[in-house]
Amino acid sequence: MEDNKKDNTFLARWINGKLNPKELADFEKSDEYHEYKKIAEASDSLVMPKYDKEKAYRKLLGEIKSARKTKQLVPSWLTGLAASVLIIFGIYFMFRSTTVTTDSGETLVHILPDSSEVVLNSKSKITYNKRSWDKQRSIKLEGEAFFKVRRGAKFEVLSNENTVQVLGTEFNIRSYNNFFEVTCFKGKVKSMAEGGQAILLPGQAFRSIHSRIEEYTFEKEIPDWINGESSFVRVPILHVIRALEDNYKLTIEYGNIDLSQEFTGSFSLTDLNLALETVFSAMNITYSMKDSNTIILSGK
Amino acid sequence: MSICESNTFKRVFDKYSETIRNFIYYKCGDLEKAEDLTQEAFIKLWNNCAKVLLDKAKSFLFTVANNLFLNDYAHEKVILQHRKSITIDQNTETPQFIIEEEEFKQKLKNAIANLTSAQREVFLLNRIDKKTYKEIAVIVGISEKAVEKRMHNALMNLRKEIKNHI
Numbered sequence: 001m002e003d004n005k006k007d008n009t010f011l012a013r014w015i016n017g018k019l020n021p022k023e024l025a026d027f028e029k030s031d032e033y034h035e036y037k038k039i040a041e042a043s044d045s046l047v048m049p050k051y052d053k054e055k056a057y058r059k060l061l062g063e064i065k066s067a068r069k070t071k072q073l074v075p076s077w078l079t080g081l082a083a084s085v086l087i088i089f090g091i092y093f094m095f096r097s098t099t100v101t102t103d104s105g106e107t108l109v110h111i112l113p114d115s116s117e118v119v120l121n122s123k124s125k126i127t128y129n130k131r132s133w134d135k136q137r138s139i140k141l142e143g144e145a146f147f148k149v150r151r152g153a154k155f156e157v158l159s160n161e162n163t164v165q166v167l168g169t170e171f172n173i174r175s176y177n178n179f180f181e182v183t184c185f186k187g188k189v190k191s192m193a194e195g196g197q198a199i200l201l202p203g204q205a206f207r208s209i210h211s212r213i214e215e216y217t218f219e220k221e222i223p224d225w226i227n228g229e230s231s232f233v234r235v236p237i238l239h240v241i242r243a244l245e246d247n248y249k250l251t252i253e254y255g256n257i258d259l260s261q262e263f264t265g266s267f268s269l270t271d272l273n274l275a276l277e278t279v280f281s282a283m284n285i286t287y288s289m290k291d292s293n294t295i296i297l298s299g300k
Numbered sequence: 301m302s303i304c305e306s307n308t309f310k311r312v313f314d315k316y317s318e319t320i321r322n323f324i325y326y327k328c329g330d331l332e333k334a335e336d337l338t339q340e341a342f343i344k345l346w347n348n349c350a351k352v353l354l355d356k357a358k359s360f361l362f363t364v365a366n367n368l369f370l371n372d373y374a375h376e377k378v379i380l381q382h383r384k385s386i387t388i389d390q391n392t393e394t395p396q397f398i399i400e401e402e403e404f405k406q407k408l409k410n411a412i413a414n415l416t417s418a419q420r421e422v423f424l425l426n427r428i429d430k431k432t433y434k435e436i437a438v439i440v441g442i443s444e445k446a447v448e449k450r451m452h453n454a455l456m457n458l459r460k461e462i463k464n465h466i
Contacts, residue, residue: 008448032459042405053314056335059339254363256362256363257441258441259367
């Protein structure tokens with residue numbers, strides 16, 4: 001079977017009955033042939049547990065009907081958040097809260113009442129209570145922001161199920177669905193999430209991606225995005241795509257690409273074509289513009 | 301013909317639900333999870349029924365099912381069953397070849413559980429669901445050539461693994 005070592009679809013064609021008579025005759029003479037024949041025959045008799053289609057359909061209809069009843073009660077902007085977070089933040093920040101939001105492609109510096117600074121990246125949002133700020137520095141974050149915190153009372157950043165506590169430092173937080181990352185640039189940061197916590201010193205980072213906890217080190221002095229580049233270290237491409245969409249106000253259709261492939265690298269936050277080229281050519285993904293706001297992806 | 305019409309929606313369900321359920325099962329080996337994710341995929345289709353054209357439903361479903369799976373990391377060993385070709389009668393002496401056949405099938409099932417998820421899903425979609433390589437390419441989201449490569453590698457690895465356990 002010498003030739004077959006180079007022909008990497010030979011067995012697939014054989015089991016499908018697509019070999020030519022000569023190829024088949026040669027293969028049948030080989031030593032391995034009867035072993036493969038056994039595998040083909042035995043695997044042919046494999047079965048899955050029986051599938052009751054009607055029962056599954058009735059269950060689906062029941063699910064759709066009950067979802068419809070509760071669907072009307074929940075406004076669409078709430079569906080992204082976990083219910084428990086809603087209860088905590090909804091009530092606490094309902095009165096006298098200050099909210100700052102950025103749009104796609106926008107960054108903003110916001111000075112807090114104690115002169116601490118927050119630099120917000122695209123499509124991000126912070127909420128805090130101005131009145132009680134000198135007693136309790138608690139700020140809620142959705143998206144990405146770089147913080148420069150003055151010494152003072154305990155400073156807390158709350159996002160999804162995570163809390164970051166600091167005492168006068170510089171750090172960056174990324175908080176999105178299934179992706180939470182804290183990088184410490186100065187001072188000391190304590191990051192707490194379900195599944196773990198970490199105390200970070202400058203040059204250290206902590207993250208939880210799809211509940212997988214990871215700690216790593218880095219050598220930058222400020223986050224790359226402040227200088228116009230968004231960078232990622234071994235991050236599932238799903239999140240890189242989301243970052244592209246947020247920054248450039250796009251809709252990206254994934255098609256059938258493998259969203260769990262890990263991407264390491266960065267993309268420009270100011271040049272769309274360069275950004276698309278750098279991200280997708282590295283991952284062997286082709287992209288095309290459907291219109292000025294929509295990109296379609298496909299694997300090579 | 302809109303997917304929002306219940307007859308059309310049911311037809312789509314009848315056509316693809318079993319394949320999706322099997323496909324997810326081959327990936328993770330958890331039947332309950334496979335059924336739950338299949339259900340979720342159809343719920344998403346229903347919620348988007350006004351935006352998804354009928355001829356795009358298949359692609360939508362398989363992509364959504366795969367993405368739902370990616371966000372959910374519990375994996376268990378894939379345990380399969382097989383049709384017993386003959387009932388083993390306790391009273392009469394079982395011919396040696398039948399015993400060997402059953403043993404071989406068990407070895408095969410263990411070897412399948414040890415394949416990579418990528419090879420296993422292609423192999424089982426072909427052997428159990430009798431899907432063509434062209435159909436598998438659409439379900440999994442790769443080229444037909446890539447399907448053949450995975451099938452070839454699956455067979456090679458199965459033979460190697462079984463041989464090592466004799």
